[in-house]
Amino acid sequence: MARNSDLADLAASILGAGSDDRDGTGLDTAAWKACAGAGLTSLTDPDTGGTLDDAAVLLEVAGADAARLPLAETDLLAGWLARAAGLAVPDGPLAAVVTDATGGDRPAGTAGGTVTGSGGPAGTVSAALTRVPWGRSLAAVVVLDGDRVLVLDTGAAAVTEGANLAEEPRDGLTLDGVTPLATGSAPAGAAAELTLRAALARSLLLAGAARGALARSVAYAGERTQFGRPIGRFQAVQQMLAEAGAEVAAASAASAAATSTARRAGFAAPETAFAVAAAKARCSEAATAVARIAHQVHGAIGFTREHALRLVTTRLWAWRDEDGDEAFWNDRVGAAALDAGADGLWPLVTGRP
Structure with a gap:
């Protein structure tokens, strides 16, 4: 695999188009x-x-360029779940769905639904899935239903189209009496890991979108003139951009730290759960601040549909709530800190004894 800088350049050349x-x-x-x-x-x-780490680079670029692709859903979520269940990963865009039967403490607003039927050898299932990312464009969905994993072809699905604030598809899919492409046993802790994987992916996308909003704002401040000079030369605008830059740096650092911890310790480790919770909470908080400042710098033109700024700011607003908002993840940060106690907090935060 190419070095991260080369990977970022490759991704930008494709997604920036x-x-x-x-x-x-x-x-x-x-x-x-x-x-x-x-x-x-x-x-x-x-x-x-x-x-x-490579996936993290790609997702940050995708966020900055407002890419209309289910990269995280296909690779980090559906692809991982299928492989973890010993199943072949279908070609094409994919999404993972955790059904209501699986239970667990999942964030509100994520994909869900129900599956009925055995889905065993020559068996069929019916499914009513809600808020499926990119549902209308998927080749298949990988469904975690209790202790089983089902790969379902979406070709025959009835689609009820929906969207998030950024107009990314969040669709309802209904399948009636279909034979799964594959079935397998769910690995232990699959639901919890999917929740963490989704939150980490969303953190990286948010960090990228925040960087994209800042870059657009800096460029605009250098082009837009007022009172005979670019607005970027006014101290008030400089201060706002500096604040946005600090938020972008914090989001990037938090998501990078969570990625590093997950790669090193695995998603089942307590320190990974803590790092991902902190990252999603911090990135969601940064999204609010960066979007506000970006629109303040751009003024009224930034709110128009014709302006490219909305492509990243609507994603900041949508993604800050998806896969758990800051309140959901801050609760988990607090619970982990309390569980660690006075002696365990420092190792939990730093990853060192």
């Missing part, structure tokens, strides 16, 4: 084909030689 499409809302099929051809849709598959 569609970053000025202000009207696109569905899957960017050209970018998907390019990413798949370059091996970017399965970076965490052990057979590809990629790593979680």
Whole structure:
């Protein structure tokens, strides 16, 4: 796998091509084909030689360029779940769904639903799945239903179209009497790991979108003139941009630390759960501040549909709540700190004894 800087350049060359499409809302099929051809849709598959760090680089670029692709859903979530259950990963865009039967403490607003039927040899199932990311464009969904994993072809699904604030598809899928492409046993702790994986992926996307909003704001402040000089020369604007820069740095540091901890310790480790919780909470908080400052710098024009700023700021607003908002994850940070106690807090925070 290429060095991270090379990977970032490759990703930017592919994803940046569609970053000025202000009207696109569905899957960017050209970018998907390019990413798949370059091996970017399965970076965490052990057979590809990629790593979680590589996936993190890709997701930050995707966030900055407002890419219309289910990269995290396909690789970090659905691909991982299928491989963990010993199943082949289908080609094409994928999503993972955790059904209501699985239980667990999952964030509100995530994909869910129900599955009925055995799905065993020659058996069929019916499914009613809600808020499935990119549902209308998927090749398959990988469903965690209690202690089993089902891979369901979405070709025959009835689609009820929905969207988040950024107009990314969040669809309802209904399948009636379909034979699963594959079935397997769920690994222990699969639901909890999927929750952490989704939160980490969303943190990285948020960090990237915040960086994209800051870059657009800095550029605009250098171009827009008022009273005979660029507004970026006014101290008040400089102070706002500096504040946004600090938020971007904090989001990037938190998501990078969580990625490093997950790669080193694994998602089942308590320190990973703590690091991911802190990262998602911090990135969601940063999203609010950066979006506010970006629109203050741009003024009224930044709120128009025709302006590219909304592509990143609407994602900041949508993603800060998806896969757990800051309140959900701050509760987990607090609970972990209390459980660790006075003697265990420092090792939990630093990863050192």
